[in-house]
Amino acid sequence: MKMSGASCVVEALRQEGVSVLFGYPGGANLLLYDALIDSGIRQVLVRNEQGAAHAASGYSRVTGKPGVCMATSGPGATNLITGIATAYMDSIPLIAITGQVGTDLIGRDVFQEVDITGATEPFTKNNYLVKDIRDLPQIFKEAFHIATTGRPGPVLIDIPRDVQTAILDFSYPEAVDLRGYKPTLKGHPRQIKKAIEAMMDSRRPVIVVGGGGIMADATSELIAFAERMQAPVATTLMGIGAFPASHPLSLGMLGGDHGVYPAKQAVAEADFLVVMGSRMADRSTGKRSDFAQKALTVVHIDVDPAEIGKNIDIHIPIVGDIKRTLQGLLEQDFHRENPEWMTQVQEWKRVVKGTGAGEGAAGLDPMKVIQQLSAKASKDTIVATDVGQHQVWTGRYYAFEHPRTFLTSGGLGTMGYGLPAAIGAKIGCPHQQVLLVTGDGSFQMNLTELATAAQEGLSIKIVLLNNSRLGMVRELQEHFCEKRYTQTTLTGNPSFGKLAEAYGFPAIRVEHQEELDAALDHLLAHEGTMLAEFIIDPVSNVIPAQQV
Template sequence: MKITGAKAVIKALEKEGVEYIFGYPGGAILPVYDELNTSTLKHVLVRHEQGAAHAASGYSRVTGKVGVCLSTSGPGATNLITGIATAYMDSIPMVAITGQVSTNVIGHDVFQEVDITGATDPFTKNNYLVKKVEDLPRILKEAFHIATTGRPGPVLIDIPKDIQMAELDFLYPEKANLLGYKPTYKGHPRQIKKAVEAIMSSDKPMIIVGGGGVMSDVKEEIIELAERIDAPVATTMMGISAFPASHRLYLGMLGGDHGVFAAKKAIEEADLLIVMGARMADRSTGKTEEFAKRAQVIHIDVDPAEIGKNILIDIPIVGELKQVLKDMLKKDFSKNNPTWCQQSEEWKQVINGVGEKVEGLNPMVIIKSLSDQANKNTIIATDVGQHQLWVGRYYAFEKPRTFLTSGGLGTMGYGLPAAIGAKLGKQDQEVVLVTGDGSFQMNLTEMATAVQEGLTIKIIILNNSCLGMVRELQQHYCEERYNQVAMKGNPDFCQLAKAYGFKAKRVNKPDEIEESIKELLSEEGSFVMEFQICDSANVIPKEGGCLR
C-alpha cells in the first residue's frame, strides 16, 4: 500500500516512540501537518520557532529521549537555527524537520526559500535535503540513530513540499546502516590501566564532571570512584546535577571567573585531574596556560575531537563514560587522602559570593532560599546572564537532569520554552524558571504556550532593569563606561503575566524573600514572582557600578 511522504514522516516518528512534537505550521510543511490530524503524536504549538527548538531541547534534557521540532521553510527554518546551535553546543539529541519549496524550484529564490542545510551544516551532527520520497524512511531512521549515538546532538531533515506529497511503499528499517559511522564506546584497556596507575600515584586527585556526566547517567559510578580515592568533585556548568551537592566531596561549579572558590583552589593544588564528559572550554578553565599547572590530566570522552582540544592531556580515554567508568571500577584499587579532603572542606567554607553589602534584595539570598525550600526533584531552568551563574553557584542540586541551561552557546531566551518542554517530559515534577528581565523578554510569548497546554510553570524574574552580565563586564573591563545596558522600557512584568493568565507578585523587601518563595512553590497554578534586585549586584563582587 502506497502512502505519501508526509504520512511516512508521521509513521516514522510514531515508530521511533516520539510523544511530543514542538512546532509552528506554514505552507511548505502543510502536508505533514495535515497528516498529524490522524496521528497519536501530540503537537505543541509554540509562539516562535526558536521556542520549538528550545522546548524540544528541554524535553530531551529531562527525559533522555530525542526532542523533535517542526517548522516551515524560509523564516520558519531560520528561526530554528539558534535553538539547533544551542542543542549542538550542549550535546542534546534532537531531530529538526523543516519544510522546503518544491524540488523543481530550489535555487530560484522563490517565496520562503532558504538553504537551511547549508546554513546549519556547521552545527548539526548531520543534515539531509530529501530529494527522493523513497529515501525518507532510511533518512529518518539514520537521523534518530545519529542524534542519539556517540556524542548526542541535533540532526536536521529538510523535506521539499513535492516530496511530502509524493507516494512510496513504506517500509521502515529496523536499524541504520551507516558506513564509517562507528562511535567508540569501550575505552582501551591499556589507557584505563594507565589511568588507574596515575590515580594510585597521586596525592591530590580531583574529578571534573561535564555535561556528559548528566547525559550518561553516571551519578552512582562517579560517587563510587570519588569515595574510593577520596577525590573532591567539581562540575562544569553543564555538569551541574551529575553529582549531589550534599555529598561531602562536592566542591561546586568550576569556572575561570565565575566558579566557586573551593573548585578554583582545588584546581590550583591538584596533582591529578580526572575529566569526564567535558569540553573544558574557556568558561570552565579561564586562561588555559594557568589552568591546573601542577596536575596530570586524564580525559574521558566519547568524542575524540574534544580530548586535548582546549587543555593538554596526559592520558586520553575515548569511550562512552558509563562504560569506561564501569570498566575502571572493576579494577581493585582505592586510596585514602584525608589531608587533601580536609583542605578541600576548608575551602568550601569560603563563600566568595554576592556579599552582604548589596542594596535591597540580595540575589544570593533569593537563590539559596529557593534551594532550601524546593523539593529535590524540582527542575530548575535558567536563561543566560547573572541569574544563571547565581543559580550555578548557590543552588544545591541533588538529582541528575534537574538543571537546564544553555551552557555552550549562552542563549538568552532559552529558559521559558525549555521549561515548557521539561514540564511536558516530567509532568509529575515541579518546574521553576529563574530568569532576568533581559532574557525573559526574548521569548516571553511562550507563556501563551504554557497556558494553552495547561502547564504549571513557576517563574522567578530577578529584575535589575539592566543587562546585568554586560553591565558587570563593562564595570570590570571598560572602567565603568556603561553603554546600552539600561533596560528603560521594561514592562510591568506582573501585569503582563496576568494578561497571559499567570498569577503574579512583586517583591522588593528583603524580609519578604523567604515567605514569597514559599508562596511561589505552594501555588497550584502558574506564577510569576518578580524580585526587584539591586542593579549593582555582581557575580564577581566589586564595589561601585550602580546605574542609578
C-alpha cells in the same frame, strides 16, 4: 502499505517512539501537520520557531529522549537556527524537521525558500535534504541513530513539498549501519590501567565532570569512583547535577571567573586531574595558561575523540562513553585513603566567597534569593535558567542533587532559552515541579511562550530577578570599560506582573528581604503557572568574587 511522503514522516516518528512534537505550521509543512492530526502524537504550538527548538531541547534533557521540533521553510526554518545551535553546543539530541519548496523550485529564490541545510551544516551533527521519497525511511532511521548515539546532537531533515505529496510503499528499516560512524563506547583497557596507576601515585586527585556525565546517566558510577578514589568532584556549568551537591566530596561549579571557591582551589592545587565529558572551554578553565598548573597527570575521558585535549593539555586520553568507561575503571582493584587532602578540601568548602548585595543596596541580594529558593524547593525540582548573571548565581548557589534537573544554555549562551526549555521540561516530566529562573533582559527574548504555557495548561514557577539592566553586560562594562555604561539600562521594561496577568497567570512583586520567605512559599505552593518578580540590587556582580 502505500502512503504519502507526509504520512511516511509521521509513521517514522511513531516507529521511533516520538510522543511529542513542538512546532509552528506554514505553507511548506502544511501537509506534514495534516498527517499529524490522527497520529496520536501530541502537538505543541509555540509562538516562535526558536521556542520550538528550545522546548524540544528542554524535553530531551529531562527525559533522555530525542526532542523533535518542526517549522516551515524560509523564516520558519531560520528561526530554528538559534535553538539548533544551542543544542549542538550542549550536545542535546534533537530532530529538526523543516518543510521546503518543491524540488523543481530549489535554487530559484522563490517565496520562502532558504538553503537551511547549508545554513545549519556547521552546527548540526548531520543534516539531509530529501530529494526522493524512497529515501525518507532510511533518512529518518539514520537521523535518530546519529542524534542519540556517541556524542548526541541535533540532526535536521529538510523535506520539499513534492516529496511530501509523493506516494511510497512504506517500510521502516529495523536497524542502521553507517559506514565510518562507529562511536567508541568502552574505554581502552590499557589506557584505563595507565590512569589507575597514575591516580594511585597521586596525593591530590580531583575529578571534573561535564555534561557528558549527565548524558551518559553515569551518576551512580561517578559517585562510586569518587568514593573509592577519595577525590573531590567539581562540575562544569553543564555538569551540574551529575554529582549531588550534598555529597561530602562535592566541590560545586568550576569556572575561571564564575566558579565557586572550593572548586577553583582544589583544581589549582590538584596533582592528578580526571576530566569526564567536558571540552573544558574557557568558561570552565579561565585563562588556559593558569589552569591546573600543578597537575602532573591529566586524564581526559570523552566519547568524542575530537574534544580530548582540544582546550587543555592532557597526558592520558581515554575515548569512551562516561558510564561504560567508569564501569571499566571500577572493575580495577583499587582503593585509597587520603585524609590530608580531604581535610584540606573541607577547609576550602567552609570558606564562602560570593557575590551578594553590599550595605545600602537598592534591592534584594540575589545570592540570598537563590539560596532560599534552593532550601525551599523539593530536591527533584527541575530548574531552567536563561543566560546572564542569574544563570551564574543559580549555578553557584542552588544545590542540585539529581541529574537532568538543571537546564541552561552553556556553550552558546542563548538568552531566551529558559521559558521554552521549562515548557519542554514540564511536558516531559509533568509530575515534577519546574522552576524558571530568569532575568528581565533574557525573559523578554521569548516571553510570548507564556501563551504556550497557558494553552497547554502547564504549571511553571517563574522567578524573575529584575535589576532593570542587562546585568552581565553592565558588569563587564564596569570591569573593562571604566564604568562607561551604555545600552544596558532597560528603562522600557513593562510591568511584568500585568504582563503575566494578561496571559492569565497571577504574579507577585517582592522588594524587601523580610518578604522573601513568604513570597517563595506562596510561589512554590501555587497550583499552576505563576510569576514572582524579585527586585534585586542593580549593581550586584558575579565577578570578581568578594568574600562575605
